[in-house]
Amino acid sequence: MTDLARTLERQLWDLFADYDAAYAQAAEQVGLSAPQACVLVALADGDRTMGDLATVLQCDASNVTQLVGRLESRELVVRTPDLADRRARRVAITPAGRRQHRAVLKAFTHPGERIGRLTETEQRRLTQLLGKLRD
Amino acid sequence: MTDLARTLERQLWDLFADYDAAYAQAAEQVGLSAPQACVLVALADGDRTMGDLATVLQCDASNVTQLVGRLESRELVVRTPDLADRRARRVAITPAGRRQHRAVLKAFTHPGERIGRLTETEQRRLTQLLGKLRD
DNA sequence: TATTGTTATACTCTATAACTATA
């Protein structure tokens, strides 16, 4: 491996460490854990079944049961029956949950600040490079 | 916020999600949790006191006590007295711990693969942009 | 008196296995 590639690896590691910490802190400011905030994010664009949530969050269904249970006890989400499949339950974000979600987004200023340090040209270049990175 | 900035935020989020998952998977392949792997990384370049570890890992000292305790019970690290300060204890990685650490690095191919998709010129450009991002 | 580290405790996150209800 080249020195350049090693430098890049280190930069990515450091960047991600900062990013993770900033996200956890943003959630915490709102009184949520990072996984709880992720649930609200996953529900922001519409309700989902429990199983769908497990897929999106990349975790076990039993974990979703507990995450949603804690959020429901705080009335940030609600579970309703699925009319098409009586085994399934749909989870939806409540108005209070939506307020919390917006608060997390507002507190998570980290990416916006960083991106704002780049000129528009640089941002375009970065988008292109990151796109190639993900493929 | 511009569309371009929004695209970048989304790209960073997706990239980081992949990165996190890949790191956790690399650690798991070796039989470690991600935090445990981070302890080994922190000790790879030399021993540290418990308090120093807490600073580096950005967590509470009582958490370090438990993380190190689990690793020590598996003989991946050892605690030795600090000769200069009898309150402190120095934690060092063992040969077995070093093997585990190397195995994690070997399994964590994700960043290297991604970086390898870029030409050297693109890598240089990305390094520069990421540097500006972090400041 | 302040600092280093541990212990006791509590809560969250997470998965596995066993179970219920429905398809």
Add this chain to the structure above:
DNA sequence: TATAGTTATAGAGTATAACAATA
């Protein structure tokens, strides 16, 4: 028989508060 979700359980990560030993 297979699938959606829950429950019971267990282990790991995390922090707070109280504590012991040392500075």
